Amino acid sequence: MKRSLSAAALAAATALVLAACGSGGGDDDATGGDAEGGGGDLPDTLVLGLVPSVEVDALTEDASELAAMLSDELGVEVEAEVTTDFTALVVAMGTGQADIGMFGPIALVNAVDQSDAVAILQSVRFGSSTYHTQWFTNDPGTYCLDEAITVPDDEGSEYAFCNGAEASEGPTGEDALALVPEGAPISFVDAASASGYYYPATQLGEVQGIDPVNDINTVFAGGHPNSVQNVARGDAPVGVSFNDARTDLIEEDPEIGTAVTVFASSPEIPNDGVAVSGELSEEAQQQIADAFLAIAETDEGLAVLDAVYSIEGLVPADLEALDAARQVAANFGEE
Structure with a gap:
């Protein structure tokens, strides 16, 4: 069911943080920006919207590139315009303030359902267009139903797993989720995060037969590495992040890979992706998709995509996977 845009959301759109403006590196005379050239029926100017996942100034510079x-x-x-959050960007897509948006999976389906955007591409990381939540604990004696193992990475750092959670795809270890005590604090990432809240809260709710919104003691860490640190220092017995957020901390804390043990994982989650305004023609939408794909085929372009959102490649949007994300979002009133 499509939901009308709320007044609060419209206010968020009005409050867009125009933290970055692209350099407009194209030369219309050289590239044929008129109807006879590369521009086709594209508008004279397109706005690319992004949301900070790293320090804003760094994203601003990379987004401009x-x-x-x-x-x-x-x-x-x-x-390029950096918005305050995904809510603002979703609304911007529906109010003509943004023509292209780069979204997390839940925000991507919200942009489609609420702002009539069109999902065109999804990111690839580690050779896959999906990823999953990892559940970790500082108490492997309780949550490991088999013997914990350590797995080294290419740099020789060790990472602890049990219950088959080292597998490249989820879900794993769901029996252990039944052992999470009622009312125990759980370190989640952010209320708008797919892997850091929506998917794991849904999974725990299904395993324990509880309401994922009202029956879980959520502690939001504000970031995936922060959630790992919450559990490592004992602020919560279990926590969640994307797989494997421990690598983001290994340089500053070489023991973090074994300080917490990953004991379960969620079903696969579609990677973040790119959407375009539904007001653009199908030809224009395809031109934009082709432009992103062309950028991803060059070393320079991949370097910029990696700097923006750690993107290693792009593929056409998997609408079936996004529909599964839509069903998860519905558990939290996002429909």
Whole structure:
């Protein structure tokens, strides 16, 4: 069911933080930005919206580089704008303030359902267009139903797992989730995070037969590495993050890989992706998709995509996987 945009959401759109403006690196004379050239029926200017996942100034600079590359590919000016959060960006897509958006999976389906956006691409990481939540604990004696193992990475760092949670795809270890005590604090990431809240809360609710919104003692850490640290220092007995957020901490804390043990994982989650305004023609939508794919085929383009959102490649959007994300979002009134 489509939900009308709330007044609060519209206010969020009005409060967009225009923290970055693309350099508009395309040269219309050189690339043919008019109807006879590369621009086709694209508008003279396109706005690319992003949401901070790293320090805002760093994203601003990297987003400007990506906008310049898109300008070169499309033959029209592309401006990058960093919004306050995904809610603002979803609304911006529906109010004409953004033409292209880069979204997490739940926000991506919200953009489609609430703002008539069109999902065109999904990110690839580690060779996959999906990922999963990992559940970890500082108490493996309680949550490991088999013997814990350590798995080294290419750098020789060790990471602890049990219950088959080292598998490349989820779900795993769901029997152990039944052991999480009622009312125990659980370190989640953020109320808008797919892998850091929506999926694991849904999974725990299904395993324990409880309401994932009202019957879980949620503690939001504010970031995936923060959630790992919460559990490592004993602020919560269990926590969640994307797989494997421990690698983000290993340089500063070489023991973090074994300080917490990953004991379960969620079903697979579609990676974040790119959506375009439904007001654009199908030809224009395809031109934008082709431009992103062309950028992803170059070393320079991949470096920028990696800097923006750790993207290692792009593939057409998996609408079936996104529909599964839509069902998860419905548990939290996102429909």
